[in-house]
Amino acid sequence: MLKRFLVFIGVAAVAFGALAGCDSDQNQQRSIMFVTSLNCGAPGVLDALEQGDTLWDPAAGPPVPYTVDDFISEDWIEVTFANKPYNPTVLTGSGAPHGDYIVEGYVITWVRSDGGPVPPPREEAMGVSVPSLDETIALVRLVSMQEKITPLITGLQYGGAPGFTMTAVIDFFGREAGTDRQTTFRSQISVEVDDFIVKTSDKPDPGC
Numbered sequence: 001m002l003k004r005f006l007v008f009i010g011v012a013a014v015a016f017g018a019l020a021g022c023d024s025d026q027n028q029q030r031s032i033m034f035v036t037s038l039n040c041g042a043p044g045v046l047d048a049l050e051q052g053d054t055l056w057d058p059a060a061g062p063p064v065p066y067t068v069d070d071f072i073s074e075d076w077i078e079v080t081f082a083n084k085p086y087n088p089t090v091l092t093g094s095g096a097p098h099g100d101y102i103v104e105g106y107v108i109t110w111v112r113s114d115g116g117p118v119p120p121p122r123e124e125a126m127g128v129s130v131p132s133l134d135e136t137i138a139l140v141r142l143v144s145m146q147e148k149i150t151p152l153i154t155g156l157q158y159g160g161a162p163g164f165t166m167t168a169v170i171d172f173f174g175r176e177a178g179t180d181r182q183t184t185f186r187s188q189i190s191v192e193v194d195d196f197i198v199k200t201s202d203k204p205d206p207g208c
């Protein structure tokens with residue numbers, strides 16, 4: 001029995017040594033950070049203009065739009081981050097590094113398959129903690145006010161220019177809490193861009 005116990009200790013020491021070797025590399029990630037849900041899997045909708053509660057001019061009727069209560073809004077979508085350690089037994093043991101991650105921001109890069117113009121890349125800061133072996137829900141600013149008020153988008157108002165589809169490639173970045181280990185991970189979403197003629201009061205609630 002003693003011999004078998006000593007063999008077990010020897011194997012454990014080799015295993016620990018291998019793990020210590022991995023930890024000596026400060027750039028080595030001990031967890032995988034990824035997105036499990038973005039806008040609940042639905043495409044994004046970029047409405048160039050919110051039509052308020054009345055679509056048509058009360059006096060003239062269709063097709064004369066009622067412009068008094070129109071307004072431009074930003075578009076936010078829900079994202080779910082997951083933090084999955086490579087070896088949960090080691091990371092959650094007594095005295096082990098906890099492996100929590102902080103998502104510190106993201107860069108959105110717009111892509112169009114038809115070669116049309118897109119807004120420039122935009123970087124946003126955030127500070128979202130994602131505990132080891134857990135998930136965290138946060139919000140991403142998909143379309144900013146600055147992007148909404150450019151001619152590319154305002155030109156769609158009241159059915160001016162034709163709508164189009166573009167993809168938001170979102171590169172998240174962050175670090176492990178208490179260490180210098182950094183992480184980057186990517187998600188993307190297709191976005192329909194147009195001036196959708198729907199009263200604000202008739203729109204479904206955004207989010208999941």
Ligand SMILES: [Ca+2]
Nearest residue numbers: 047049195196
């Ligand atoms: Ca609209």
